[in-house]
Amino acid sequence: MSLRVHNTLTRKEEEFIPLVPGEVRMYVCGVTVYDLCHIGHARSAIVFDVIRRYLAFRGYRVTFVKNFTDVDDKIITRAQAEGVSAREVSERYVAEFYRDMEAIGVLRGDVEPKATDHIGQMIRLIEQLVAAGVAYVVDGDVYFEIARFPAYGRLSGKNLDELLAGARVEVDERKRDPRDFALWKAAKPGEPSWSSPWGDGRPGWHIECSAMAMEYLGPTFDVHGGGEDLIFPHHECEIAQSEAATGKTFAHYWVHNGFVNLGAEKMSKSLGNTLLIRELVKRHDPDALRLWLLGTHYRHPVEFSEERLTEAGRALERFHRLFREAARDTRPPGPVPEALRSFRARFEAAMDDDFNTPQALGALFDFARALYGHLERAEAPDHQQALVAGVEELKRLGGALGLFARSLNAPGAPAEVDRLVSERGEARKRRDWRRSDELRDAIHKLGWSVEDTPGGPRLTPRR
RNA sequence: GGCGGCGUAGCCAAGUGGCUAAGGCGGAGGUCUGCAAAACCUCUAUGCAGCGGUUCGAAUCCGCUCGCCGCCUCCA
Numbered sequence: 001m002s003l004r005v006h007n008t009l010t011r012k013e014e015e016f017i018p019l020v021p022g023e024v025r026m027y028v029c030g031v032t033v034y035d036l037c038h039i040g041h042a043r044s045a046i047v048f049d050v051i052r053r054y055l056a057f058r059g060y061r062v063t064f065v066k067n068f069t070d071v072d073d074k075i076i077t078r079a080q081a082e083g084v085s086a087r088e089v090s091e092r093y094v095a096e097f098y099r100d101m102e103a104i105g106v107l108r109g110d111v112e113p114k115a116t117d118h119i120g121q122m123i124r125l126i127e128q129l130v131a132a133g134v135a136y137v138v139d140g141d142v143y144f145e146i147a148r149f150p151a152y153g154r155l156s157g158k159n160l161d162e163l164l165a166g167a168r169v170e171v172d173e174r175k176r177d178p179r180d181f182a183l184w185k186a187a188k189p190g191e192p193s194w195s196s197p198w199g200d201g202r203p204g205w206h207i208e209c210s211a212m213a214m215e216y217l218g219p220t221f222d223v224h225g226g227g228e229d230l231i232f233p234h235h236e237c238e239i240a241q242s243e244a245a246t247g248k249t250f251a252h253y254w255v256h257n258g259f260v261n262l263g264a265e266k267m268s269k270s271l272g273n274t275l276l277i278r279e280l281v282k283r284h285d286p287d288a289l290r291l292w293l294l295g296t297h298y299r300h301p302v303e304f305s306e307e308r309l310t311e312a313g314r315a316l317e318r319f320h321r322l323f324r325e326a327a328r329d330t331r332p333p334g335p336v337p338e339a340l341r342s343f344r345a346r347f348e349a350a351m352d353d354d355f356n357t358p359q360a361l362g363a364l365f366d367f368a369r370a371l372y373g374h375l376e377r378a379e380a381p382d383h384q385q386a387l388v389a390g391v392e393e394l395k396r397l398g399g400a401l402g403l404f405a406r407s408l409n410a411p412g413a414p415a416e417v418d419r420l421v422s423e424r425g426e427a428r429k430r431r432d433w434r435r436s437d438e439l440r441d442a443i444h445k446l447g448w449s450v451e452d453t454p455g456g457p458r459l460t461p462r463r
Numbered sequence: 464g465g466c467g468g469c470g471u472a473g474c475c476a477a478g479u480g481g482c483u484a485a486g487g488c489g490g491a492g493g494u495c496u497g498c499a500a501a502a503c504c505u506c507u508a509u510g511c512a513g514c515g516g517u518u519c520g521a522a523u524c525c526g527c528u529c530g531c532c533g534c535c536u537c538c539a
Binding site: 011029030031032037038039040041042043044045047072073074156157158159161179181205226227228229230231232233234236237256257258259260261291292295296297299300301302303305307308310311312314315318321325346350356358359361362363364365366369372373375376428431433436437440449450451452458460 | 474539
């Protein structure tokens with residue numbers, strides 16, 4: 001079975017064939033570090049985290065590059081408002097970004113370049129474009145001339161004439177064409193700047209990704225990703241400037257994730273604050289967040305809802321209970337029994353079909369149900385064997401989606417709780433149900449739930 | 464105005480020409496149980512916005528209608 005990926009460039013699903021067999025080089029547009037990350041950033045980060053993990057799960061050697069845009073109008077605006085340097089703002093939010101990503105289990109990139117560390121590469125790239133006659137200099141600004149790159153508009157499906165008519169195009173008399181975009185902006189007072197052949201200034205937004213992607217992945221690489229809002233103009237411009245400079249295809253597969261919508265509700269300041277990643281993980285298990293997000297295909301829009309997240313948390317409990325039960329058995333897992341092999345096949349078939357995580361999760365839930373069946377009869381050695389091996393397999397598959405990393409070592413109960421549990425066990429032996437229920441309440445107050453099973457009391461942290 | 468997407472059970476969401484329309488949440492009944500909980504078993508869309516059409520056969524293709532949404536140089 002081959003992996004198929006939807007390519008924004010062709011608007012079709014295509015068989016995934018990396019440039020170098022067994023290796024995948026991918027670049028994902030990261031964040032502009034001027035504020036805290038919200039649920040939308042989380043979706044994009046998780047989607048590409050899952051794609052990256054699944055490619056690795058499938059045996060590819062993946063090189064994953066994710067950049068930071070740390071020079072930008074919004075950063076400068078914020079810095080001026082706070083009376084601090086742009087660098088201080090960007091460094092602060094890089095640190096906050098790492099904190100949030102760690103909280104939701106998103107792996108770090110193999111390389112996480114910052115724009116300001118690559119000004120030299122950008123200048124060289126712009127020089128190439130000027131030399132090639134596709135960019136021109138005006139008063140210390142450098143613009144890319146759209147008319148020189150016939151494929152401009154292909155990625156986003158834009159008709160160039162209609163773009164011209166767009167009311168939102170800012171008319172700048174110095175540009176040869178309103179649609180031309182800035183590669184380099186002449187310095188303004190009080191803004192960060194670097195010296196260049198065209199005078200002091202700073203890079204335009206798009207050039208950084210071209211320069212950094214090429215620096216770490218070469219002129220041509222496999223996958224370029226980002227939010228669907230980046231298709232135009234950002235990725236369109238990246239293609240133009242990169243391919244005009246190198247004469248080579250920039251990226252083969254363009255992958256874009258859909259948005260998190262808030263319905264009719266306007267993203268007000270207060271609502272926006274509650275949708276910050278750090279606020280969401282206070283209320284929900286990070287795996288619940290991931291489970292909820294992966295319940296919708298990555299290219300479809302998803303409506304934010306606190307209730308959906310809570311539901312995902314309940315669904316997650318099914319896996320957690322299974323893992324806790326299986327963890328009581330310390331015998332090493334054997335091979336996965338034949339009867340349980342189909343789940344991995346279903347999982348992979350779903351993921352191979354353009355990363356169909358909702359369908360892949362369906363396979364995981366069915367897998368869990370099958371394993372619960374073995375749990376019921378775990379006294380029998382063959383059922384026990386199937387359970388232990390199956391749970392290991394289920395965790396591996398979940399791991400390909402970035403799930404279950406933390407639930408594997410759930411914290412043990414404190415000694416006080418253990419003492420109450422055994423005391424309750426004594427009471428139950430005496431058939432002293434009143435005392436037994438008192439002790440359950442006491443345990444409950446300490447933050448734990450106790451349930452009686454044929455195998456003894458089962459303790460779980462209270463939610 | 465241009466380009467694109469969506470409308471599947473009470474809610475969320477896969478499925479895009481042909482086996483019983485995945486899965487989750489919620490709900491109903493049952494088994495088990497001191498109680499409770501969990502688990503397990505069974506049930507919960509003769510129908511996929513509506514109307515036409517193509518086809519031996521359509522949720523899936525085509526047309527029209529209705530409703531919702533995204534992008535069109537801030538944006539994950």
